[in-house]
Amino acid sequence: MRRPLNAAIAAALCVLGLAGRRAAAYPQYQLSRDQTCSNCHLSPAGGGLLSENGYQVAESFSQLGTAPQFMYDKIPLPTWLSIGGDLRGAAGYFATPQDSFAVFPMQADVYVRAAYQGFSVAATLGARPAQWITGNGTPAVLDRLWSREHYLMWQQDGNDGLFLRVGRFMPVFGLRLAEHPDYTRRFGGTPLYAETYGAAIEYVTQRWEAHLTGFIEDPLIDPVVHDSGVAAYAELRPRKELSIGGEAMVAGHDRDTKIRGGVTAKLYLPSADVVLAGELQIVHQQIKGPGDPDQLVGYLLVSRPFGTAVLLDLGLGHYDENLAIQGLDRDAVDVNLHWFLTSHAELVLQSRVEGIGVGQRTGGPTSGWSLLHAHYRL
Amino acid sequence: MKRLVLVGALVVGACGSATDDRPATLDYITETILAPSCATAECHSAFKREVGDQFDTPDAARRTIIENGLASPQNMADPGASYLVQTLTVGEISVIDSSRGRIRMPYDAALPDADIALIKAWIALGVPGAQCVPNDQGRGCSTHTDASGTLVHDVVECGDGNIGAIVTTCDAQQTCTVFRENGQCVAR
Numbered sequence: 224m225r226r227p228l229n230a231a232i233a234a235a236l237c238v239l240g241l242a243g244r245r246a247a248a249y250p251q252y253q254l255s256r257d258q259t260c261s262n263c264h265l266s267p268a269g270g271g272l273l274s275e276n277g278y279q280v281a282e283s284f285s286q287l288g289t290a291p292q293f294m295y296d297k298i299p300l301p302t303w304l305s306i307g308g309d310l311r312g313a314a315g316y317f318a319t320p321q322d323s324f325a326v327f328p329m330q331a332d333v334y335v336r337a338a339y340q341g342f343s344v345a346a347t348l349g350a351r352p353a354q355w356i357t358g359n360g361t362p363a364v365l366d367r368l369w370s371r372e373h374y375l376m377w378q379q380d381g382n383d384g385l386f387l388r389v390g391r392f393m394p395v396f397g398l399r400l401a402e403h404p405d406y407t408r409r410f411g412g413t414p415l416y417a418e419t420y421g422a423a424i425e426y427v428t429q430r431w432e433a434h435l436t437g438f439i440e441d442p443l444i445d446p447v448v449h450d451s452g453v454a455a456y457a458e459l460r461p462r463k464e465l466s467i468g469g470e471a472m473v474a475g476h477d478r479d480t481k482i483r484g485g486v487t488a489k490l491y492l493p494s495a496d497v498v499l500a501g502e503l504q505i506v507h508q509q510i511k512g513p514g515d516p517d518q519l520v521g522y523l524l525v526s527r528p529f530g531t532a533v534l535l536d537l538g539l540g541h542y543d544e545n546l547a548i549q550g551l552d553r554d555a556v557d558v559n560l561h562w563f564l565t566s567h568a569e570l571v572l573q574s575r576v577e578g579i580g581v582g583q584r585t586g587g588p589t590s591g592w593s594l595l596h597a598h599y600r601l
Numbered sequence: 602m603k604r605l606v607l608v609g610a611l612v613v614g615a616c617g618s619a620t621d622d623r624p625a626t627l628d629y630i631t632e633t634i635l636a637p638s639c640a641t642a643e644c645h646s647a648f649k650r651e652v653g654d655q656f657d658t659p660d661a662a663r664r665t666i667i668e669n670g671l672a673s674p675q676n677m678a679d680p681g682a683s684y685l686v687q688t689l690t691v692g693e694i695s696v697i698d699s700s701r702g703r704i705r706m707p708y709d710a711a712l713p714d715a716d717i718a719l720i721k722a723w724i725a726l727g728v729p730g731a732q733c734v735p736n737d738q739g740r741g742c743s744t745h746t747d748a749s750g751t752l753v754h755d756v757v758e759c760g761d762g763n764i765g766a767i768v769t770t771c772d773a774q775q776t777c778t779v780f781r782e783n784g785q786c787v788a789r
Contacts (some may be wrong), residue, residue, distance in 0.1 A: 321692055321705040355650040404709070409641070416642040445647035447640075448657060478659060479632045510632045511659075516622045544633055549617035550715045565726055579713045584619070588711040 248400055251526035251536065254464055254491035255498050256280050259382065260399070262457045264338055264491070265305060267386040267425045268395040268434065271347065271372070272307045272334045274382070281566035281600075286532035291566035293601055308333040308349075308601035315573075315594030329596070332371065341380075346373040351416075354445065369444070371418050386425040393418045394454040395425065395434035397470050398487050398502045400524065404575065406540035406555060407502045407522040412454070412472050412483055416447045433457040440476065450474035451483070464491040470504070478511040485520075500524040516545040519552075534561040540577075550585030554578050569598040610645040621715055625723040627730035634716045638707050652696040659730070666731040672724045680724035688719055 250269065253260065260269030263277030273281065278291035290296040293306050300306060311329035316322070332349030351369040353362030374390025393399075396413050403415040421438030439451040452474025460466045468487035475481060485504035492499070506518040521541045528534050538557035545551050555577040562570045574593040579587025623629060640646040640657035641657070645665075653669060655661040666672055666685065674760055676683035687693050689712055692703030705711070 317708065319705070319708060319710055321703070323701075323708075352649050354648065355653050366632065410637055416648060422769065445650075447642045447646045447648045447657075449647070468733075476658070478628060479636075510629055512624060512626055512628050514622075514629055516623075516633055542618075544637065544713075544716075545617070545623065547617055548621050548623065548715060549619050551617065551713050553710070553713070577710050579711065585713075585715055587713040587715075587717075590710045592709065 224439065234456045240467075249534070250400055250489075250500065251498050251524070251529070251534065252280060253498075254460075254466060254489055255496070258428055258460060258463070261382040261427050264281075265343075266345070266392075267378070267388075267427050267432075268393070269399055272305050272336055272391075281563075284528065284531060284534075285563040285566045289565045289567060295567075303338050305336040305338075306334065306601075308504075310599045310601070311596065313573075313596040315592060317592040319590040319592065320588040324535070329344070333601070341377050342379070343376050344374075347371045371416065383428050386427065386428070387423070388425070389422040389442060391418055391420050392423070394421060394436040394438050394472070395423060396436075396454045396456050396472055397468075397485065397504075398489070398500055398522075398524075400500075400522065402557070402559065402573070405522050405524075405538060405557070406520055406542045406553075407504065410518075410542045410544075411485075411504050411520045411522075412474065412481070414447065419446060419448065419543045429460070431457070431459045438474075449476045451476070458487065464493065470502075475509070482507045482509070496527060498524075498526045500526070516547065519543040519546055530596070532563045534563070535559070535585040536561070549583050550580035550587075552580060553580050567600045571596040571598065618786075621719065623719055623759060625719055625726060627723065628659045630720055630723055631656060631659045634712065634720070635662055638710075638716075644708070663731045666728065672731070674727045676724050677727050680721040683724055686717065686721055686724065689720070689730060729744050 250260070252263065257263055257276070257280065258516060261267045261274075262378070263274055263280050264270060265272045265274055273291075282291040283287070293300065299304075299323065310332050311331075311333050312327065313329055314324075314326040328350070330349070332347050334345070334347050336343055336345040338344075348368070348370050350367055350370070353366045356362060370391070372390070372392045374388050374392050376386060376388045378387075379385040393413055394417070397407055397411060400408055403409060419438050419441045421436050423434060423436040425434040426432060430433050434454075434456045436454045437452075438454070440446060440449050452472060454470075454472040454474070456468060457469045458466050458468035466487075466489040468489075470483070470485045471479070471486065472483040474483075483504050483506050485502060487500070487502045489498065489500045491497070501521070501523045503521040504519070506520060507515065508518060509515050519541065520543075523539045525537045526534060536557070536559040538559070539557070540555035541552065542555075543552035555575055558572075558574045560572045564570065570595070572595055574588065574591070578586065578589050578593040614674065623633075634659070635645075635656035640655070643649055644651050645654045645656045647655055649747045654665045654671075669684075671685040671688075671689060672680070672683040680686055681690070684693060688704075688706045690705070692705035695701040
């Protein structure tokens with residue numbers, strides 16, 4: 224039997240699955256503020272460093288006015304260099320169904336990007352949760368640091384056009400929601416820290432965009448995801464307020480392959496200032512041995528600003544791990560309330576209620592959690 | 602909106618069958634239940650391997666179950682009493698900090714009852730694929746703590762040959778430790 228270990232690592236560092244967060248901004252802003260992720264971010268897939276326009280968008284939606292640039296523009300940077308960063312932490316209550324309270328760090332990342340003409344090198348350097356050491360060992364400082372993303376990119380022209388990337392990054396797939404517990408992130412092929420080595424060819428215009436990523440299991444570290452494969456995502460915006468997308472991914476390792484196909488849609492209703500975003504995936508999993516399951520993963524996000532500094536998200540998630548068997552599907556209701564104190568500082572109250580086999584004879588316990596999450600952008 | 606959610610859930614949920622004919626195998630349980638629910642970035646993935654448990658591949662799950670005594674053929678008669686099922690249903694004393702009391706897993710959301718039942722069915726079969734029986738020489742998946750308090754894995758050699766990549770036979774002058782997924786022999 225296992226022995227109790229008196230680990231020096233604070234228990235709060237492992238609030239399972241909820242600690243950590245990918246540095247992404249808000250896909251809710253797409254269509255309501257700008258047409259593409261690359262209008263506000265330096266990456267064609269969004270997330271991480273903001274562009275000059277991204278700074279202005281962040282500043283336009285905040286309670287108090289500040290300089291939105293890196294370190295409030297107190298540290299002037301040459302035009303070829305961009306630096307940024309994100310710090311996050313959270314505390315909250317879990318009833319899953321056991322009651323508990325936890326405080327934990329989520330993210331401490333610095334982003335650096337150097338560009339010369341059409342070429343750029345980008346890297347994210349920061350803290351990572353150290354791998355457990357058998358025998359109650361203490362991880363070395365270097366074991367707590369890593370580079371989540373680092374890649375070389377060539378881009379044709381500004382925000383639009385052709386992008387080629389090679390290095391370590393998240394395969395571009397689906398809506399790329401910021402909250403990794405969202406079902407289409409967690410169960411949809413892009414969970415937290417699923418960045419890996421690959422190459423992508425991407426084309427972005429204001430009317431449409433397409434991304435094709437080939438990726439391999441990280442050969443350098445013990446990764447979260449062991450899969451190698453290909454991911455494709457394309458999005459068409461027939462109107463300024465509407466986008467429709469399609470996605471496909473084939474990924475696996477020696478005993479398990481997942482084939483994903485899905486659709487996305489996003490609609491901005493100017494009269495109500497509401498963004499509706501949805502993603503639905505069908506997954507066919509091929510496992511060594513009998514019983515390959517078909518799965519369904521979906522998420523619907525309704526997002527509306529209140530005033531100039533509050534954003535309310537209502538999310539509905541559905542995940543069925545095996546469509547052939549009753550009682551294996553989960554439904555989640557998420558409510559996230561963001562308050563942007565400044566363009567650098569944000570508080571988010573995140574809450575979830577999750578049911579299993581809702582309305583069926585078999586299911587499981589209802590779970591829930593509520594977290595207060597603080598975010599500071601350098 | 603709440604009604605809409607419920608209706609949607611009913612429509613989708615009604616598609617499945619009440620008969621659970623999924624295979625009670627370690628491969629299936631790992632890839633469809635343990636990996637997506639337990640092997641997340643901060644928990645029991647290879648990346649973090651919290652409390653030494655890793656459930657992202659069948660080989661890793663096999664090693665974890667054997668080394669950490671989560672379930673064994675001794676639990677066949679009463680699978681619910683196994684450490685694994687106890688952890689998934691009522692919780693076990695925290696390995697990190699025993700003062701926290703019982704911790705139920707997964708920490709962020711419970712597993713469906715049907716998944717627990719499938720895991721129990723697998724244990725009732727004798728944990729096929731994760732058995733480790735001492736061989737004729739009496740060598741099995743035993744561990745001991747050395748003078749410095751380090752957990753040392755003695756030579757592991759399973760009767761069913763299923764322990765996979767970590768099977769290591771060390772010389773008499775060496776001890777066997779497990780680092781990441783591979784057994785390594787270290788000079789005494």
